Each structure stands twice: as C-alpha cells, then as structure tokens.
Amino acid sequence: MSKGLFITFEGIDGCGKTTQIKLLKEYFEKQNKTVLLTREPGAKGLGEKLREILLNYNGEVSSNCESFLFLADRAQHIDTIIKPAIERGEIVLCDRHTDSTIAYQGYGRGVDIEEITMLNNIATGNTKPDITFIFDIDIDTSMSRVGKEKDRMESAGIEFFKRVREGYLCIAKSEPDRVKLINGNDSIEHIHSQILDIITSK
Ligand code: ADP
Ligand code: TYD
Numbered sequence: 334m335s336k337g338l339f340i341t342f343e344g345i346d347g348c349g350k351t352t353q354i355k356l357l358k359e360y361f362e363k364q365n366k367t368v369l370l371t372r373e374p375g376a377k378g379l380g381e382k383l384r385e386i387l388l389n390y391n392g393e394v395s396s397n398c399e400s401f402l403f404l405a406d407r408a409q410h411i412d413t414i415i416k417p418a419i420e421r422g423e424i425v426l427c428d429r430h431t432d433s434t435i436a437y438q439g440y441g442r443g444v445d446i447e448e449i450t451m452l453n454n455i456a457t458g459n460t461k462p463d464i465t466f467i468f469d470i471d472i473d474t475s476m477s478r479v480g481k482e483k484d485r486m487e488s489a490g491i492e493f494f495k496r497v498r499e500g501y502l503c504i505a506k507s508e509p510d511r512v513k514l515i516n517g518n519d520s521i522e523h524i525h526s527q528i529l530d531i532i533t534s535k
Contacts (some may be wrong), residue, residue, distance in 0.1 A: 440500025
C-alpha cells in the first residue's frame with residue numbers, strides 16, 4: 334500500500350496557517366500530486382456540527398468538555414478523512430491537529446498535559462504527522478490579524494493566548510524532529526521558501 338504524507342500547521346490565531354497551506358497546496362499540485370486540504374475542528378459532516386458548538390456556543394463550557402469535543406472531532410476526522418487519504422498515497426495538509434489541544438486546552442485552559450497526550454493518542458490511533466510547522470507570532474500581531482470579530486476561542490483573552498504561545502514553544506522544543514518552528518513575522522514568501530526547504534530535505 335502506498336503511503337502519503339501528513340503535514341500539520343499550528344500556531345496561535347492569525348499566525349498565517351491558511352496562507353501557507355494554500356501556497357504549499359499549489360506547489361504540490363504543480364508537481365501533479367494529489368493534495369487533501371483539511372482542518373480541525375470541523376472538516377465536514379459531523380465535524381461541522383462540532384465546530385459550530387466549539388466556536389459559537391454562548392453558554393458555559395467546562396475545560397474538560399471542550400477538550401473532549403475537540404478530541405471527538407479529531408477521532409472522526411482521522412478515521413473518516415485523514416487515514417483513508419494517507420492510505421491512498423495523498424498529501425494531507427491539515428490546519429490544526431493534536432498540538433492545538435495540548436497548547437489551547439493544556440497550556441491555555443490548564444487541563445493536564447499528560448492526560449491530553451494520552452487522549453490524543455487514543456483519538457488518532459497513534460497516527461502522527463510526518464512534519465508539523467508551528468508559526469510563532471506575538472500576541473499583538475495575532476490580535477491585529479484576527480480583527481474585531483472574534484469567535485468563542487478567540488475571545489479567551491490576552492493572558493490565555495500568552496500561555497498558548499508558550500505551550501507551542503515548549504512543544505517545538507520537546508519534539509525537534511517532527512516539529513519545525515518558524516517565525517510567523519517573516520514575509521509570506523520567505524516563510525513559504527523555508528517550508529519548501531524543510532520538506533525537500535526530509
Ligand atoms: P490563520 O489561518 O493562522 O488564522 P491566516 O493565514 O488566515 O492565519 O492569516 C491571518 C491574516 O494575516 C491574513 O489577513 C493574512 O493575509 C495575514 N498574514 C498571513 N501571513 C502573514 C505574514 N507572514 N505577514 C503578514 N501578514 C500575514
Ligand atoms: P479557526 O477559525 O479554525 O481558527 P484558525 O484560523 O486560527 O485556525 O478556529 C479554531 C479555534 O479552535 C482556534 O481558536 C483554536 C481552537 N482549537 C482548540 O482550542 N483546540 C483544538 O484542539 C483545536 C483543533 C482548535
């Protein structure tokens with residue numbers, strides 16, 4: 334069975350994931366590769382319903398409940414969309430995955446990181462990204478890029494986002510083989526070329 338490539342993109346809101354994923358998709362498609370562009374939370378189907386709750390529900394949501402909803406979305410996503418695409422030999426570009434739960438619910442909300450890691454492994458059946466890019470930007474840049482219209486997660490406040498950013502920096506330090514830390518303040522073109530250098534040297 335041919336095996337594709339699984340690449341995830343991470344960082345605080347507005348760090349430039351969507352922009353870079355689009356450029357990388359175009360790069361692979363020029364080489365006639367089949368690319369699946371997907372995201373968490375809420376790729377399609379049931380995931381879209383979970384996304385609606387996670388980003389727009391107005392009432393109280395406990396941190397554990399929030400973690401389980403992201404993990405439920407991930408389990409469905411990996412089983413019905415990501416794994417089949419990897420098995421078909423496609424290149425999967427995924428906007429957010431396991432590291433988001435560690436950074437946002439773990440470092441941000443204070444849920445136990447070891448427990449989230451264990452639950453991530455259950456949700457993914459231990460399928461791991463081949464490469465993860467984390468784009469690091471400061472909180473002011475994040476806030477100005479996100480703009481005034483904020484969803485439930487984006488409204489969590491500056492202190493929350495500082496913890497999430499620190500969380501991402503810890504993840505990058507602890508898994509240097511898989512996780513590549515990129516300065517998200519660099520120009521769009523420069524970031525794209527750094528990504529290509531990393532992918533082609535893998
Ligand atoms: P994300 O998907 O991580 O939320 P986006 O790619 O949607 O981020 O980018 C958020 C905003 O920041 C967009 O307006 C985008 O054009 C802009 N942007 C993205 N990357 C850069 C960059 N390297 N420098 C300046 N602005 C950027
Ligand atoms: P989204 O609109 O996709 O934001 P972005 O364009 O920045 O990726 O919203 C997803 C939000 O959900 C974002 O604020 C990060 C958050 N999130 C978590 O808190 N935990 C998770 O496990 C995932 C996948 C996302």
